Amino acid sequence: MPLTTIISFAFFVVLMTGLSWFLTRKHQLKTAADVFLGSRSLNWIVIGGALIMTNISANQFIGENESVFINNMSIMSWGVTSVFAMLLVSEFLMPIYLRIGAVTTPDFLGVRYDSGTKKIVTVIFLLSYLVNLIPAVLYGGAVAINGIFHLNEVLHISYWSAIWLLACVIGITGFLYNVLGGLKVISISDTLLGAGMIVGGLLLPYFGFKYLGHGDAEAGLLTVLGSHTDHLNAIGSAKDAVPFSTIFTGMLLVNIYYWGMEQFIVQQALGSVSLEQSQKGIALACLCKLLSPLMLNIPGLIAVHLYLHPQATAEIFPRMAADVLPPAYTGLIAAVVFGAALSTFNAGLNSVGTLFTMNLYKPFMIARKGHVSDRELIVRTRLFQVGVMLSGIIIAPFIMFFKGGFYNYIQMLAGFFSIPIFTIMVVGMATRYVPPIAAKAGLIFFLTANVVLQLVLNTGIHYLHLLAMTFVVTALLMLLIGKIKPMAIPYQPAAVPVVPVKPWKNRHWYSAALLLLMVLLFIIFSPLGLAK
Template identity: 20%
Template structure:
């Protein structure tokens, strides 16, 4: 392949147009909603959104540049087994919509962590809030840094200039338009992400002479390693680590993470909120399949001359933008479309994070302790958006010190998200859980997850566990270069834990934290009198919250004699309620131990 070209004028036009439209959506909602000055209008869109735009926003929130840039490289290095995450999306949607969504929606809360005070106490709520802020700031810094690398590689734009511009644009439309601007910008950006990935796929297929060639090359190179059922938890990616670990990971993201919960509680009815989660699965499938196939295209095109080993790129995460300019530079504007796709993923994720950070700060750290009017809270929300935008830009510097962006992002999400998922699950599923058990479980789960994650950073797993696939340079038009896997030989002596405990697959960091929290939490709760505790109604799951239970009762009533036109979807919507309960003048009191 030829060396990569550079951006043309039309590429800059396409890229700039994407930024202008994104910012324009924020400006539009800033003016169209200026009569609605409450913090609820700004943070949760007045709780009037419908299922489809919220579903697309749920998809865009975590389908960032890490997906556009990181997933193809993951497939290029380790094979297409990562596509099994599509199974986990289905399980995630079922668990999130049936267990967590009904509780949060019914309470009409702004911050997810308000539930922790209702169910446990104020200390645990603050603990959860602080953990969320730390996790989100770290993750968002990584998300900002990833497309900046892409721009730096393909255009020569200053790396940190790109980092700052990303954060500024996100903060602008998030601060101006609130959640509605974030949601509708996400809808636009999902389309851009898909268009950018499809452009790469179509051109790769044309260059290689068909999909069959790409599949054949990938099979010969060992990239179609889809069905690895090895139960060894030290193996980086297997069927079990991806499906089990991935389900815990994505449930911690979509079930309890403020960025996602804030979207579905903005829906006008609980049924719309549940449908938004299920519809988002289809969107997640589309983007995941496209990004995985881009990885196969990447391998097929460079199977004989790996650009990283050949030192044509300085980091593996730059391979996708290198490929784009290599094969699409003759089509003015198309490379710009791909970089816009990477940027779109970043804008959607960062804006979601900034909006969520502002929401939890107002709901958990400002409103309970300061007497402010709704107008003052609204201005405070916008001020927090600006503040967190600046903080996330700063954290991009930390992200620049991390390794591969995909694994780093999932590790951050798992280490904090896993214990928090365990804490919420403990409260929702086990009425005997009390505050002592919740706090003991959270501390234990977090300590264990951090221990194994930090150990893995110090002592990376051996190649026999990570199993990188071969990348070669014998087809390059230069002499020299070696297989990149040769540099992974160990030089220093490793302790016993390094090749056992610290080599645990990064996908198990989340489940480890979740299971530890629930186990320790139940033991401590039972020993400290949890079985005698009475929990306020509405804070734990009931059968009336389940969609299948509602559908069963509706169908049963229909069969038993009801006549006339019948629409199950309409009946379910009516059964769950047409109005968000947050509008009712009923407040749930916090629990008190018996």
């Protein structure tokens, strides 16, 4: 490993950490709002950067490039179509959250149904983060960093030991970020990382094409466009990892849930200074999602021509970064990947603390003692986060033994936890008479049906289609219960906004432009474009 790469990596990590500290040095963590919502002081640039970097972790760098290498560009659908979901969230869900002064997304369920539903969903969120989000982020970051620096070879230790060691480093560093800065320092750091990712997104494909073309980037580009054109197709068939039809069924539901109801994502936008700033920040994140294939997918296309028989397809991205980039730039990419892993881990850990403290511990203590101080809330949050961090470090290395592959592990578990919550939230937003018992029955039915359809029966139907079908059946079940036993007093949303909720005046023009760019990307990577 060249010394220049190590120095470059250390320089960029210290630079981003130092700038984050400098820009937030006057921010005090005295109240729960300071820790969990950055004192509701985030502007649109910070929100956009935080959303995109919380979303893009080392998991995407590894998993999506691996999928492109093995299959084709159909994996691009997850990120590109999320633009449509994000715009729906911006237009319809964010006004609801900010009007009721929500701190967590289950807060809406507490207002719409009852405190019992809110607590059940909070527990589901926490389980999802414990077994899926936190371990997967640590594992993905560890694999990426080890792939770039070959730590197991440098230290003469086993691959397992290297992954475990790096998971410890990422976990402990992320925890310290939370302790020292809360959501605001995390969001500022994410904004700086977003700028680094854009630079890296331009550098890696360029040097990849140049490396493939033996010093001529244009020749490398022509090689990618002229052979293995089946890999250029984003219109997935039924046999591909992401069939195109799933865009209109389960994928749409998962994306709306992820961007509009997933606590560690939505919390970035809930910390906004106003609805207008929140909507502008989401639009900025949409633009970044349309640029993200430069780093998440194009390297996988180039790798198809560079590595005929790789030992481990999960290391395609870090191997590309190490092979094609000059040492100084490799350090930058390593810093971005390390920061991306930290970013998602930080957001997840902050959200875990928010959910546990505000939705479980605080109500329990108020019922028991009548009050609880902000200081006690912060202390209990830190103790709970330590436990979550340690459990994630323990679980992370075992993901390598999952037979379906790393990316499949993430998506399958995410579907189990996400769409049941999505279902009761959508029905709650769309109706006024469906009672709390319907929400609880819907959760139990959906979770049971998921286990039977995906783990017990071999239906042969793509899991995203199964999620969509179960969503429809569960929603109908809830509506039927609402018809038989409606609420005596219909739900009336109470507006208690703590920030201005006037929407962004020009949002529709920007939304139209973003949707047009989304469609153009699919045309470019299709048999009508580059894949003909």
